[in-house]
Amino acid sequence: MSHTPLEPGGLPRGARLAVDVGMARIGLAASDPDGLVATPVETVPRVLEVGTLVTADVRRIVEVAADRFAAVVYVGLPRHLSGAEGAATADARAFAARLVAALGAAGEGAEVRLVDERMTTVSAHQALYASGRKGRKHRSVIDQAAAVIILQSALDAERASGMRAGELVEATVHDTHG
Template sequence: MNEQEGTEPGLPRGARLGVDVGMARIGLAASDPDGLVATPVETVPRVLAGGGGRGQAPRSAEGTTADVARIVAEAADRFAVVVYVGLPRHLSGKEGAATADARAFAGRLVAALEAAGEGAQVRLVDERMTTVSAHQALRTAGRKTKQHRSVIDQAAAVIILQSALDAERAKGERAGEVVEARTVHDTHE
């Protein structure tokens, strides 16, 4: 490991965020600046529209929903270099409605980060089985199932982020696919 950069050669030092986008809640996790360990941050309420469509709620003057704004603020506070958003594919690898929703959310996040002058890159990473793994980890830790709801999204975000960090170390490059604002089409707006 390169002591000055604190990470593998070629990867700039800086915190990373992990995001688990759910229909009702968003789990948020963060790493240290060296990208070694993912830890839970908080559960952010997902913004819903009155008509039931996901992500269509009132927006700020800049056009950002409160859930996206919270993640942008966390990225700014931690000087994040990457935000990893979980991409919920089916076990077969095919994409469905939840995948499209996560892609749309990631696109809104990219736009909000750019509008705020934040340079964090947004990347989508496969999150198959993270919620199942999070439930198992919480049960193993002695948490009752009724207690899981308040922290399950954070635990899933930790798994998403830690997997991405492990992939970074193994490959010497960022994990997942880059999200660019101009290539994302939000069908929910």
């Protein structure tokens, strides 16, 4: 019987990734295997190919998850301030579903979970501005900074509850025959 080592809070050990899905870029952040600290990883160009399940951006996230032995990939869910869902929310849900399928196809066991990301980009802009980075220099790192905020929030929620944060994205079977 295999035994997965547990963190002090009772969750299985393993790095966590966070994904901030934008229309042009995707920010990635990762934690250490104990889920203590979120750090920026990279910004991946977004690929908007219709009808393609595993695009280059999804493939890159699967590679990072594999390289880091990720236990969970948190995908930011951009809701309106009221909590309502819009087009960006639907896009993030669809991206998360494609990520689940690609992770499964690659034999990676990482869960994909959606977490509320309201205000993360605003917070990231404020933090970067406060650190002395101005306008154009933000663009290259803003998505990573937003992913760090998403991940740190999820890690804090894990520690507070002893459970994974957010909403589990289930694998779905797609009928590809029209």
